[in-house]
Amino acid sequence: MNSDAMTxxxxxxxxxxxxxxxxxxxxxAGGSLAQWxxxxxxxxxxxxxxxxxxxxxxxxxxxxxxxxxxxxxVGAPGAGQDxxxxxxxxxxxxxSDTLKRKIIPEFLTGRAHQCLLYSEPGAGxxxxxxxxxxxxxxxxxxxxxxxVWTSGAQNADYGLLIARTDxxxxxxxxxxxxxxxxxxxxxxxxxxxxxxxxxxxxxVFLDGATVPAENRVxxxxxxxxxxQTALAVERLVMxxxxxxxxxxxxxxxxxxxxxxxxxxxxxxxxxxxxxxAQAMAYRQLNALNMLRAKQDMAQGTASPIMSLGKLAxxxxxxxxxxxxxxxxxxxxxxxGAEHERAADxxxxxxxxxxxxxxxxxxxxxxxxxxxxVLGLPRETEADRNLPxxxxxxxxx
Amino acid sequence: MTMISPEERAAMREGFGRxxxxxxxxxxxxxxxxxxxxxxxxxxxxxxxxxxxxxxVSDDHGGIGAGMVEIExxxxxxxxxxxxxxxLSSAFVAASLIGLSHDxxxxxxxxxxxxxxxxxxxxxFTGDSGSWDVAGVTAxxxxxxxxxxxxxxxxxxxxxxxANVLLVFAQTPGGLGCFEVDSAHVQIEPLQSWDPSLRLxxxxxxxxxAVHIAGVDHATFEQTLDVARVALAGEQAGACRRIFDIxxxxxxxxxxxxxxxxxxxxxxxxAADLLIEVESATSAARAAARALDTDAPDKDxxxxxxxxxxxxxxxxxxxxxxxxxxxxxxxxxxxAHLYLRRARADAQLFGQSDTYRERFVAAMxxxx
Ligand SMILES: Cc1cc2nc3c(=O)[nH]c(=O)nc-3n(C[C@H](O)[C@H](O)[C@H](O)COP(=O)(O)OP(=O)(O)OC[C@H]3O[C@@H](n4cnc5c(N)ncnc54)[C@H](O)[C@@H]3O)c2cc1C
Numbered sequence: 113m114n115s116d117a118m119t120x121x122x123x124x125x126x127x128x129x130x131x132x133x134x135x136x137x138x139x140x141a142g143g144s145l146a147q148w149x150x151x152x153x154x155x156x157x158x159x160x161x162x163x164x165x166x167x168x169x170x171x172x173x174x175x176x177x178x179x180x181x182x183x184x185x186v187g188a189p190g191a192g193q194d195x196x197x198x199x200x201x202x203x204x205x206x207x208s209d210t211l212k213r214k215i216i217p218e219f220l221t222g223r224a225h226q227c228l229l230y231s232e233p234g235a236g237x238x239x240x241x242x243x244x245x246x247x248x249x250x251x252x253x254x255x256x257x258x259x260v261w262t263s264g265a266q267n268a269d270y271g272l273l274i275a276r277t278d279x280x281x282x283x284x285x286x287x288x289x290x291x292x293x294x295x296x297x298x299x300x301x302x303x304x305x306x307x308x309x310x311x312x313x314x315x316v317f318l319d320g321a322t323v324p325a326e327n328r329v330x331x332x333x334x335x336x337x338x339x340q341t342a343l344a345v346e347r348l349v350m351x352x353x354x355x356x357x358x359x360x361x362x363x364x365x366x367x368x369x370x371x372x373x374x375x376x377x378x379x380x381x382x383x384x385x386x387x388x389a390q391a392m393a394y395r396q397l398n399a400l401n402m403l404r405a406k407q408d409m410a411q412g413t414a415s416p417i418m419s420l421g422k423l424a425x426x427x428x429x430x431x432x433x434x435x436x437x438x439x440x441x442x443x444x445x446x447x448g449a450e451h452e453r454a455a456d457x458x459x460x461x462x463x464x465x466x467x468x469x470x471x472x473x474x475x476x477x478x479x480x481x482x483x484x485v486l487g488l489p490r491e492t493e494a495d496r497n498l499p500x501x502x503x504x505x506x507x508x
Numbered sequence: 509m510t511m512i513s514p515e516e517r518a519a520m521r522e523g524f525g526r527x528x529x530x531x532x533x534x535x536x537x538x539x540x541x542x543x544x545x546x547x548x549x550x551x552x553x554x555x556x557x558x559x560x561x562x563x564x565v566s567d568d569h570g571g572i573g574a575g576m577v578e579i580e581x582x583x584x585x586x587x588x589x590x591x592x593x594x595x596l597s598s599a600f601v602a603a604s605l606i607g608l609s610h611d612x613x614x615x616x617x618x619x620x621x622x623x624x625x626x627x628x629x630x631x632x633f634t635g636d637s638g639s640w641d642v643a644g645v646t647a648x649x650x651x652x653x654x655x656x657x658x659x660x661x662x663x664x665x666x667x668x669x670x671a672n673v674l675l676v677f678a679q680t681p682g683g684l685g686c687f688e689v690d691s692a693h694v695q696i697e698p699l700q701s702w703d704p705s706l707r708l709x710x711x712x713x714x715x716x717x718a719v720h721i722a723g724v725d726h727a728t729f730e731q732t733l734d735v736a737r738v739a740l741a742g743e744q745a746g747a748c749r750r751i752f753d754i755x756x757x758x759x760x761x762x763x764x765x766x767x768x769x770x771x772x773x774x775x776x777x778x779a780a781d782l783l784i785e786v787e788s789a790t791s792a793a794r795a796a797a798r799a800l801d802t803d804a805p806d807k808d809x810x811x812x813x814x815x816x817x818x819x820x821x822x823x824x825x826x827x828x829x830x831x832x833x834x835x836x837x838x839x840x841x842x843x844a845h846l847y848l849r850r851a852r853a854d855a856q857l858f859g860q861s862d863t864y865r866e867r868f869v870a871a872m873x874x875x876x
Contacts, residue, residue: 370876385869386862386865388869389816389868390865393813393865396813397791400788401784401788417787420783420787423780423781423784424784427784475777477780478773478781479773479776481779481780482776483776485780486776486779487756488759488771489770490771
């Protein structure tokens with residue numbers, strides 16, 4: 113460990129000792145979560161690698177890891193969002209200074225919530241095929257179209273929107289990226305019932321909704337590039353969950369395969385034990401991979417391993433659910449109050465698809481790993497160079 | 509625990525990698541495989557000169573006193589090149605066993621010569637069952653007039669054909685013990701192995717005189733095997749990465765239906781999945797090495813995890829590499845089958861995946 117990292121470690125430890133009560137997991141001075149987050153942002157812990165004039169401390173990645181670890185140790189939220197905050201990172205990288213000042217603090221402090229307005233009925237894996245249009249009229253754009261599978265749209269203050277601003281260029285070139293206010297007359301949100309019985313995601317209908325031109329992130333026509341950055345942050349977050357307890361979801365990780373095997377009286381069954389071992393191994397291996405990736409990155413070496421996390425996570429979640437179902441046996445036919453354990457496992461079985469479909473399917477992840485990490489030839493796309501107006505997404 | 513800095517470790521690894529690139533290319537492996545000894549004496553000397561054979565031995569016995577972290581990385585390089593010969597059996601496994609003993613005489617007598625590469629040693633763990641546990645030890649030792657007499661046999665002994673010194677686990681009236689046997693005094697039967705780069709032998713003892721190594725018990729047996737397993741995990745991780753790289757290169761150059769085959773999803777997706785196996789094997793082997801060095805509380809979890817994850821990854825990657833190459837890989841001339849052979853042998857050496865999975869769960873249960 114170098115002396116810089118030591119110093120920053122000492123500093124963050126001291127700061128946390130002054131401001132955070134590790135026992136009760138609350139801010140010492142009391143106050144709301146938002147007020148705590150204000151303090152974290154002010155102190156520069158929220159995005160330590162960013163420049164000092166933009167809420168950061170200009171620190172290297174290794175120091176960021178140190179800070180995040182110290183926060184994690186005492187259970188304090190808010191640090192290290194320069195890796196995880198989708199909106200803040202996209203705006204920081206591509207937004208105008210005005211937009212940065214307006215949007216970023218709201219997101220770093222957790223006051224504002226976002227949703228991702230990417231997918232459409234005709235554009236899922238092929239996100240460059242979106243047909244929602246944004247037309248510039250004076251100092252604002254008018255947006256019309258339909259989005260789907262939008263997680264959290266009900267509670268969102270802003271949507272990260274990808275929309276088409278030019279129909280006469282190839283599909284990747286005519287897109288722009290916006291931050292649109294969700295609570296306005298031109299936006300209608302309809303919840304969709306999910307496979308799990310929840311309804312976290314929605315259809316979003318945009319009909320003459322408006323977004324100020326200054327809320328465009330990046331230049332007109334540069335939307336694809338901006339979205340790639342946002343997607344990369346999202347995938348990183350989705351792949352990094354293994355090994356650590358997820359916060360906020362009682363249905364994740366609370367009970368282990370070993371507990372379930374004990375309950376089911378199968379803890380001594382050698383076949384079951386082999387299955388349990390393999391499922392637990394997937395989880396541990398991903399955690400070890402992520403640890404290694406972070407160490408590489410802290411040393412300034414780019415880490416291709418990081419891009420494997422999301423695909424590995426799908427395997428973990430599906431395998432956990434499969435093995436749990438086997439352990440439970442006939443009881444897994446039951447549900448609800450009839451059998452709470454079964455209900456939990458059935459939920460996991462269905463919910464595992466959230467990771468293997470949401471944020472890009474496993475198949476698309478494999479394409480990305482094959483092409484970007486291993487350097488294999490790209491998928492051929494029939495409409496890659498056609499003006500979008502002439503592509504099958506439009507002509508059918 | 510090692511005193512070697514990360515910079516020194518990286519330099520050592522790079523130097524070793526360069527030596528192997530020069531002296532242990534595919535053609536060399538094939539040449540050595542075809543010899544009777546299965547070893548390249550010139551390469552052995554070069555490795556000794558570089559200090560590779562001295563890594564496991566403490567500095568007060570003429571060694572370098574490296575930790576498992578260094579040994580694991582060296583084994584990654586050795587595995588990538590499919591190095592043949594007694595590096596693992598002598599310099600790492602036998603040296604670690606003697607180092608773990610409480611036998612000052614044996615240490616003074618054997619370690620400097622093992623470190624310098626002058627003497628080659630190997631450890632006989634198991635009998636015909638190949639179960640790599642104490643129950644599998646079938647050789648017996650009886651005290652007789654101030655010395656020990658061995659009977660029975662040990663099998664699957666690595667590089668015994670090259671060894672001057674045999675370290676033999678045997679059942680004694682007072683429990684498990686370890687004995688030093690001069691290889692000139694026993695019958696060593698070479699076993700024909702499917703991986704010709706791996707030399708295995710069966711050793712027969714018939715009223716054989718042996719020297720007792722003090723302070724080696726059941727626990728030492730397991731500790732030595734832990735070292736062996738982690739070193740082997742490194743070999744598997746390195747080998748698995750190399751055959752994967754060879755395969756990915758081929759996917760970029762082999763053209764069918766007018767495009768490189770790596771452009772086909774059926775192939776690309778397999779490659780992406782295999783990359784997870786390769787990276788996981790590396791992470792697991794390194795984590796196990798670190799845990800062993802620091803005697804971490806989750807040592808047993810990590811060693812057993814590495815043992816099956818690396819064996820399975822190497823087996824899967826090597827086998828799939830052949831499929832992805834098509835017909836060319838079915839030829840003797842193509843290197844893919846050399847990796848498959850090593851993968852299948854390594855998957856049995858020192859124990860099996862199913863056993864490790866069982867132990868991994870048991871260790872997790874304890875922790876839970
Ligand atoms: C729980 C959940 C939450 C979500 N939240 C959001 C959200 O907040 N915002 C948002 O914008 N979207 C969200 N999505 C949408 C998600 O990103 C898409 O569902 C996903 O990208 C797949 O698109 P699709 O559903 O149209 O499937 P399709 O693209 O139609 O895919 C169907 C099948 O074809 C395969 N396929 C398609 N193209 C290829 C190819 N080139 N190579 C190989 N196979 C291919 C796919 O892998 C899949 O198996 C969410 C989805 C889920 C499940």
